Amino acid sequence: MSEYRPHILLSLCLLAGCSNLPDSYAPPIQRKPLTGAEPSPIGTFVNLGEPSADAYIVADVTGYVESSSWRWTRKRPELRFFLDSTEHLKFKADFSIADATLKDTGPVTISVFINSHLLGKVHCADAGRKQFEKPVPAAFLNPKAVNFAALEIDKVWVSKTDGAVLGFILTSAGFSE
Amino acid sequence: MLQPLSILFGAGFTVAVSLALGRMLLRALSIRLYRQEEHPLAFVVGAACLSVLTFVLCALRVAHRGVFLIVGLAVLALAIRRGAHRPSGESFPALAPFWRWLFVAIFSVYSVLYFFNAMAPEMSPDGIGYHLGLVSRYLRAHGFERITTNMYANLSQGIELLFLFAFAFGRHSAAALTHFAFLVTLAWAMLSYARRFGFPVAGVCAALLVFVSPVVGMDGTVAYNDVATACIIFTVFYLAWIWASGEAGSALLAPLGLVAGFAYAAKYTAFLAVPYVLGIVAWKSFRRGAPVLKPLMLVAGCAAIMIAPWMIKDALWFHNPVSPFLNSVFPNPYVHVSFEKDYAAMMRHYEGLNSDSHIPLEVTVRGGVLSGLIGPVFLLAPLGLLALRSPAGRRLLLAALLFGIPYLANIGTRFLLPALPFVALSMGLAVAGSRVATAALLVAHAVLSWPAIVSRYCAPNAWRLLQKVPVRQALRIESEESFLNFRLPQWGAARMIDRLVPTGGKVFSFNGAPEAYTTHEIVVGFQSSFGERVRDIIWTPLIEAFEPRWLLRFRYPPQPLRQIRVVQTAAGAPDQWSVAEFRLFRGEAELPRAPDWKLRAKPNPWDVQLAFDNSLVTRWRSWQNLYPGMYLAVEFAASEITDSVLLECSHDQWKIRLKLEGMDDSGKWRTLADAPQQSEGKPKPGLRRAAADEVKALGIDYLLIYDFDYRADDFTKNARSWGATLLGEHKGARLYRLD
Numbered sequence: 001m002s003e004y005r006p007h008i009l010l011s012l013c014l015l016a017g018c019s020n021l022p023d024s025y026a027p028p029i030q031r032k033p034l035t036g037a038e039p040s041p042i043g044t045f046v047n048l049g050e051p052s053a054d055a056y057i058v059a060d061v062t063g064y065v066e067s068s069s070w071r072w073t074r075k076r077p078e079l080r081f082f083l084d085s086t087e088h089l090k091f092k093a094d095f096s097i098a099d100a101t102l103k104d105t106g107p108v109t110i111s112v113f114i115n116s117h118l119l120g121k122v123h124c125a126d127a128g129r130k131q132f133e134k135p136v137p138a139a140f141l142n143p144k145a146v147n148f149a150a151l152e153i154d155k156v157w158v159s160k161t162d163g164a165v166l167g168f169i170l171t172s173a174g175f176s177e
Numbered sequence: 178m179l180q181p182l183s184i185l186f187g188a189g190f191t192v193a194v195s196l197a198l199g200r201m202l203l204r205a206l207s208i209r210l211y212r213q214e215e216h217p218l219a220f221v222v223g224a225a226c227l228s229v230l231t232f233v234l235c236a237l238r239v240a241h242r243g244v245f246l247i248v249g250l251a252v253l254a255l256a257i258r259r260g261a262h263r264p265s266g267e268s269f270p271a272l273a274p275f276w277r278w279l280f281v282a283i284f285s286v287y288s289v290l291y292f293f294n295a296m297a298p299e300m301s302p303d304g305i306g307y308h309l310g311l312v313s314r315y316l317r318a319h320g321f322e323r324i325t326t327n328m329y330a331n332l333s334q335g336i337e338l339l340f341l342f343a344f345a346f347g348r349h350s351a352a353a354l355t356h357f358a359f360l361v362t363l364a365w366a367m368l369s370y371a372r373r374f375g376f377p378v379a380g381v382c383a384a385l386l387v388f389v390s391p392v393v394g395m396d397g398t399v400a401y402n403d404v405a406t407a408c409i410i411f412t413v414f415y416l417a418w419i420w421a422s423g424e425a426g427s428a429l430l431a432p433l434g435l436v437a438g439f440a441y442a443a444k445y446t447a448f449l450a451v452p453y454v455l456g457i458v459a460w461k462s463f464r465r466g467a468p469v470l471k472p473l474m475l476v477a478g479c480a481a482i483m484i485a486p487w488m489i490k491d492a493l494w495f496h497n498p499v500s501p502f503l504n505s506v507f508p509n510p511y512v513h514v515s516f517e518k519d520y521a522a523m524m525r526h527y528e529g530l531n532s533d534s535h536i537p538l539e540v541t542v543r544g545g546v547l548s549g550l551i552g553p554v555f556l557l558a559p560l561g562l563l564a565l566r567s568p569a570g571r572r573l574l575l576a577a578l579l580f581g582i583p584y585l586a587n588i589g590t591r592f593l594l595p596a597l598p599f600v601a602l603s604m605g606l607a608v609a610g611s612r613v614a615t616a617a618l619l620v621a622h623a624v625l626s627w628p629a630i631v632s633r634y635c636a637p638n639a640w641r642l643l644q645k646v647p648v649r650q651a652l653r654i655e656s657e658e659s660f661l662n663f664r665l666p667q668w669g670a671a672r673m674i675d676r677l678v679p680t681g682g683k684v685f686s687f688n689g690a691p692e693a694y695t696t697h698e699i700v701v702g703f704q705s706s707f708g709e710r711v712r713d714i715i716w717t718p719l720i721e722a723f724e725p726r727w728l729l730r731f732r733y734p735p736q737p738l739r740q741i742r743v744v745q746t747a748a749g750a751p752d753q754w755s756v757a758e759f760r761l762f763r764g765e766a767e768l769p770r771a772p773d774w775k776l777r778a779k780p781n782p783w784d785v786q787l788a789f790d791n792s793l794v795t796r797w798r799s800w801q802n803l804y805p806g807m808y809l810a811v812e813f814a815a816s817e818i819t820d821s822v823l824l825e826c827s828h829d830q831w832k833i834r835l836k837l838e839g840m841d842d843s844g845k846w847r848t849l850a851d852a853p854q855q856s857e858g859k860p861k862p863g864l865r866r867a868a869a870d871e872v873k874a875l876g877i878d879y880l881l882i883y884d885f886d887y888r889a890d891d892f893t894k895n896a897r898s899w900g901a902t903l904l905g906e907h908k909g910a911r912l913y914r915l916d
Binding site: 022023024025026027028029030031032033034040041042043050051052054055 | 770771772773774775776777782783785786789790791792793812861862863864867893894895896897898903906911
């Protein structure tokens with residue numbers, strides 16, 4: 001047995017040597033200090049089908065995404081957007097009027113407000129997809145801040161069974177250059 | 178039609194090559210066996226040989242399908258040339274017709290059931306996670322890779338290498354069918370053992386008790402390794418007692434050692450096969466008055482052939498020959514001591530098990546909490562104690578006791594499998610005297626274990642076979658994609674990753690993904706030190722107690738010092754010590770960190786730089802519970818005059834007690850401050866973006882977040898703050914790119 005001892009000891013030493021504990025380390029590359037504010041979770045445009053759309057919704061938009069792309073609104077859906085600059089921007093909204101609600105409400109008008117300033121109106125006499133697009137005066141907007149956009153429908157559809165209120169179908173909205 | 182054929186070829190080729198290797202070895206050693214027992218014993222011995230052969234091919238990075246084909250065909254050609262395909266040896270005395278037909282009837286029906294389940298698309302959690310995830314990765318790399326981000330890659334993988342051999346031809350289901358071959362072999366070996374040692378009825382009973390058991394059928398038909406391990410352990414027992422009975426010469430010690438070592442190669446916890454065999458060999462040699470050391474050395478040497486490759490691989494790559502365990506004995510940067518401790522605790526405590534007294538009912542009837550059931554008839558297992566009356570029974574019960582020990586470390590039902598054959602044989606011995614009782618027991622077990630019947634009494638979430646035999650799925654009449662997409666919610670996530678992540682892109686996930694179905698590396702948050710570090714970084718902006726707002730300031734008279742260290746003096750769990758930033762001051766000015774400073778930490782020296790990188794989302798952590806003597810130290814190139822030290826820490830470490838020590842020019846350490854002044858820092862903006870940048874710097878550009886992950890909603894609501902873009906979504910799994 002004694003003849004094997006050196007080999008056994010050597011094997012154990014080799015295994016133990018594998019633990020490779022380093023003696024020390026030098027300071028690493030220094031990261032830049034954190035500055036400024038947390039970037040806003042909201043941007044300039046939102047597709048209502050996106051999971052992050054909740055962050056844009058202020059009021060009167062349902063919490064459920066339909067067909068992975070749109071949501072129902074109620075009377076005055078309001079959204080918020082973070083704008084770095086306010087020059088040369090257009091406000092754009094894609095929406096639809098449902099045939100089922102139009103039958104009861106008749107033609108409707110949707111008024112678009114930016115930070116409570118009326119930007120324009122869309123008259124909808126028939127059902128189907130609609131688009132609103134209009135340049136926004138810089139005076140309506142606040143740079144490097146949250147801005148609010150509301151689309152108010154003049155007549156809402158009210159369910160006779162449970163009193164649920166539906167306005168129109170909102171697919172996307174926001175600012176672009 | 179090609180896919181089913183390739184599956185059958187992959188599994189059949191692997192089994193045939195194993196069998197050929199085993200037969201050639203046993204016959205080359207002139208070991209005389211009965212005809213019926215030669216098949217199972219040769220298969221397991223040959224599987225050990227094929228496993229180690231595949232290890233060599235992987236180590237040489239030549240693990241190609243073509244190489245496997247050439248090697249396998251060469252083995253088969255050699256076996257045929259040597260006549261190894263011809264049966265040899267005497268036959269056992271015939272079984273009584275009643276028992277023969279009862280065995281054939283039940284065994285055949287369940288074999289068909291198991292065959293189709295094994296051949297159906299693989300969807301077992303661990304099978305599609307790491308067992309085959311690693312196998313597919315090895316095949317892509319044509320051999321072993323140094324995988325430091327998945328502790329499962331550090332385990333011995335003797336069975337997975339057989340899966341690799343089969344996978345190369347028939348993919349996932351070929352691997353599962355290879356495991357199924359071990360299930361058939363186990364039943365066959367148990368019956369053969371009992372026939373050899375004179376209790377065939379007990380053998381019929383025990384083999385069927387095990388074969389038909391629901392959890393055995395479930396485990397043995399997927400790409401796990403528990404049934405294979407049980408089969409190997411039983412083969413060790415079988416060969417050991419053939420040798421001990423004196424019916425075979427010392428030549429049997431070589432395959433005995435190989436198979437005992439193969440047990441370790443299959444699963445660490447099966448290492449007990451080695452001391453078991455050594456004990457029997459030593460004891461029997463001593464009783465016979467024969468030399469003891471020589472046979473022990475032979476067995477140990479042959480076992481080492483199977484064990485050493487895995488130990489050497491781990492020692493070289495992970496600085497720990499038994500990684501991912503014993504990390505406090507073999508400290509290394511790849512697996513944290515805290516992980517090992519938490520993992521061990523988790524394996525001992527299953528959520529939902531309120532008392533250990535519920536275990537018997539849970540593992541036999543319910544199966545919901547402990548993942549599977551062995552069947553209600555095993556409630557009669559105490560009957561097996563009657564076997565203590567005979568030497569054969571005592572030998573079986575001793576083996577059951579020994580190989581049941583690892584169950585204490587993991588109380589999941591399938592971890593009973595190594596002991597189950599011995600328990601079943603002792604039960605068989607106890608009831609074999611009564612033909613009616615034995616037959617009734619078997620019929621009851623067969624009926625109660627049929628999947629449609631099991632569903633009537635087990636817990637709804639018990640791990641078990643599908644109620645319907647998946648014939649259409651096994652034969653791919655229904656496509657694999659269709660079946661997996663319907664049955665496996667995460668399968669679509671794996672496909673999404675392959676579709677949207679460019680080649681080589683790494684994905685981080687808190688909870689993993691079916692790695693066997695993606696070609697991308699998934700870094701899982703709990704599977705390595707690296708993963709835990711990434712998870713810690715991501716959680717820092719999400720968990721208030723992780724934010725480094727706890728400011729600890731040590732003040733002392735200005736003085737020149739060569740070294741400064743903060744020493745932790747408390748002990749206790751579950752707190753770990755951590756420091757996000759360690760800053761040194763002279764007056765109001767912070768000392769710039771010089772490249773010639775030497776930073777040290779104990780424990781976890783490898784991460785010490787995280788406390789000196791000026792990043793508030795990274796931190797040095799002890800990754801161990803508190804103990805006195807932990808320290809963080811700075812050594813200057815030349816003495817520096819300082820008068821305060823500031824630690825920026827998180828609050829998730831209430832129990833820490835710190836003091837500051839300094840080394841003066843004489844080389845003596847002395848206490849500079851007994852305790853720090855505490856204050857609270859302001860919330861820091863921009864932590865999410867900083868965390869994302871750190872994660873990207875670690876090479877991870879993609880995150881896979883499930884709806885059930887902690888604070889998953891934050892990624893949807895604050896995607897912009899993270900600098901993340903949503904690339905795709907599948908059944909609650911969202912894939913983000915870090916921009």
